[in-house]
Amino acid sequence: MRALVLEAYGRLVYRDVPEPGMGPRDVLVAVRACGICGSDVHGYDGSTGRRIPPMIMGHEASGVISAVGAEVSDWRPGDRVTFDSTIYCGVCHFCRRGQMNLCEDRRVLGVSCAEYRQDGAFAEYVAVPQHILYRLPDELDFTHAAMVEALSVAVHAVGRVPLSLNDSAVVVGAGMIGLLIIQTLRAAGCGQIIVVDIDQERLKLACSLGADQGLNSASDDVAARVLQRTDGRGADVAFEAVGLPATVMLALQAVRKGGAVGLVGNLSASTEFPLQAVVTREVTLYGSCASNGEYPACLAMMARRAVDVRPLISAVAPVAEGASWFDRLANREPGLLKVILTP
Numbered sequence: 001m002r003a004l005v006l007e008a009y010g011r012l013v014y015r016d017v018p019e020p021g022m023g024p025r026d027v028l029v030a031v032r033a034c035g036i037c038g039s040d041v042h043g044y045d046g047s048t049g050r051r052i053p054p055m056i057m058g059h060e061a062s063g064v065i066s067a068v069g070a071e072v073s074d075w076r077p078g079d080r081v082t083f084d085s086t087i088y089c090g091v092c093h094f095c096r097r098g099q100m101n102l103c104e105d106r107r108v109l110g111v112s113c114a115e116y117r118q119d120g121a122f123a124e125y126v127a128v129p130q131h132i133l134y135r136l137p138d139e140l141d142f143t144h145a146a147m148v149e150a151l152s153v154a155v156h157a158v159g160r161v162p163l164s165l166n167d168s169a170v171v172v173g174a175g176m177i178g179l180l181i182i183q184t185l186r187a188a189g190c191g192q193i194i195v196v197d198i199d200q201e202r203l204k205l206a207c208s209l210g211a212d213q214g215l216n217s218a219s220d221d222v223a224a225r226v227l228q229r230t231d232g233r234g235a236d237v238a239f240e241a242v243g244l245p246a247t248v249m250l251a252l253q254a255v256r257k258g259g260a261v262g263l264v265g266n267l268s269a270s271t272e273f274p275l276q277a278v279v280t281r282e283v284t285l286y287g288s289c290a291s292n293g294e295y296p297a298c299l300a301m302m303a304r305r306a307v308d309v310r311p312l313i314s315a316v317a318p319v320a321e322g323a324s325w326f327d328r329l330a331n332r333e334p335g336l337l338k339v340i341l342t343p
Contacts, residue, residue: 194215317341
């Protein structure tokens with residue numbers, strides 16, 4: 001089969017590779033669409049250390065089952081499917097507690113690190129275990145279905161943070177996950193949503209997708225503006241979707257006493273922490289990692305357009321042209337959000 005192979009950092013080659021091996025409980029999926037995640041771009045340039053070459057990246061995918069293992073039940077060739085990016089064991093302490101995203105033997109498709117190598121879906125075929133498969137609604141085409149993984153990250157993050165009807169929320173970061181968090185908050189009945197970014201065009205897009213106001217942190221006093229819009233208290237909740245020290249601080253400054261902050265972004269491995277402000281104001285922090293069973297809800301939301309992913313897809317291109325699109329994303333080409341690669 002043909003695949004887009006990361007042969008070295010900054011070097012992607014579309015070439016022949018062996019078809020993936022299958023276990024008795026695996027299915028072979030003919031990939032129809034696979035999105036380029038921001039984590040793939042950071043893996044491409046080597047900044048994360050979690051895409052060690054040579055390997056095949058890609059974990060935001062949809063397709064058609066081509067073959068099934070001898071012990072596979074409930075799935076047949078021809079079924080339209082997507083699959084979780086997380087491969088979990090199902091038997092460890094955390095899986096038994098229903099926390100599959102924290103599995104002790106967790107693997108992520110398209111990730112190659114010190115602990116494991118798991119080739120992904122920038123290829124004609126990918127093999128995945130049957131227990132991470134989900135059927136596609138008839139209303140969803142393959143391109144839109146490839147967005148479900150990103151949406152599941154946003155839905156999981158919103159579900160982690162206590163949210164009451166009509167609460168006010170601040171979302172720091174209007175990238176892909178931030179924009180999906182905004183739509184999820186609106187669907188969840190959030191009363192007021194304020195988005196913060198340094199890109200004016202992203203702020204405009206965020207407001208078109210459900211945010212009530214966009215604040216540019218390069219020119220606006222974010223904390224003061226949030227206080228103005230929340231009767232001097234601060235927002236009930238905030239979501240940080242970047243992962244840098246400055247944006248984490250913005251999220252913490254934006255919430256009221258007793259508020260909650262969901263930490264989703266993780267570009268930086270560590271950050272300074274305003275301990276006294278968090279303690280004396282009783283702010284609660286919630287880390288959010290990947291997703292945990294949210295795919296069915298996300299697929300249903302996308303099918304009925306409670307969340308609209310169409311404005312977030314900048315381009316659909318052949319996987320053979322993937323290297324050039326990775327370069328454009330790595331160079332932060334203005335206006336580029338999600339790029340979907342197809343066979």
